Amino acid sequence: MKHLVFVAALALFPCVASAQQAQTAQGGELRVLDKLNGTVTDVSLSTGESTQIGHLSVTLTECRYPRDNPSGxxxxxxxxxxxxxxxxxxxxxxxxxxxxxxxxxxxxYDVWVLRCIRS
Structure with missing residues (x-):
């Protein structure tokens, strides 16, 4: 099932399909929702960095963005x-x-990616 989702992502997002068009960022910004108490936490992580949010440990392995559109x-x-x-x-x-x-x-918990941190 995960492979099917990834193939769908490649079809929908050409920047994912071609690594030549992607630029690796220094970090990323994530949002975590604790559905039990409604708490929303935004966190900025450098690549390779981990953080503890509630009962979750979150590690950002890599963040990429389109080379042609850095705010994309x-x-x-x-x-x-x-x-x-x-x-x-x-x-x-x-x-x-x-x-x-x-x-x-x-x-x-729910976790979302908000954006990459380029500098």
Missing amino acids: DAYANLLVTYRDQVEPAFEGWLIASAPALNAMEHPR
Whole structure:
């Protein structure tokens, strides 16, 4: 199923399909929603950096944006773990303009990519 979602993303977002058109950023900005208490937290991470938000540990592996349009659509690779579980709650790419394409499916938390940080 994840492969099907990724193929759909490649078809819908040409900048994802061609790595030559993408520029890697120094970091990214994410938004986390705790659905239990309605708390929204925005966090800025450098590439490779991790942070603890509630019971989640979020690591930004990479953030990319279209080379031709630096303010354009960001997509980020994340590793998200819940509490001390060995199996990640989410591992993969999230696209800022289409968070539902490859969404993190968790009963308590939602995570979105807002933008890449270029400087």
